[in-house]
Amino acid sequence: MTTPERSASAPNIPTVRETGPELAKFDVSSWFGIFLPKSAPAPVVDALNKEIKVFLEREDIKKNIAAMGARTDYGTPQQFSDFVQAETTKFAPSSAGRPADGCELRLRRREEIENPAL
DSSP states (O other): OOOOBBTTTTTSSGGGGOOOOOGOOOOOOOOOOOOOOOTTHHHHHHHHHHHHHHHHHHHHHHHHHHHHTTOOOOHHHHHHHHHHHHHHHHHHHHTSSOOOOOOOOOOOOHHHOOOTTO
């Protein structure tokens, strides 16, 4: 599990963080969000956010999302914006072709992959 917490659907599988002290800060999570243009009027953003909250509170939705091994999480538009900024900052080094802190990037030739003895 690459998330900080163990999965409710697989509680006996340890997280990457649990495998070694050097990975204590490891956190790579999949997430989904809804984005609007920056120019979207605040009343539109607020109305959509209110409906998303109602949707995520539905028991059938929670059940369907849990069945996929995921969980719902709700926040304000500002909290989501802050989260996206933090994720962008966290992965900026790796998206620029450099490994993120604590990660090692090792490129291997195709021959090495097909013949590990090389």
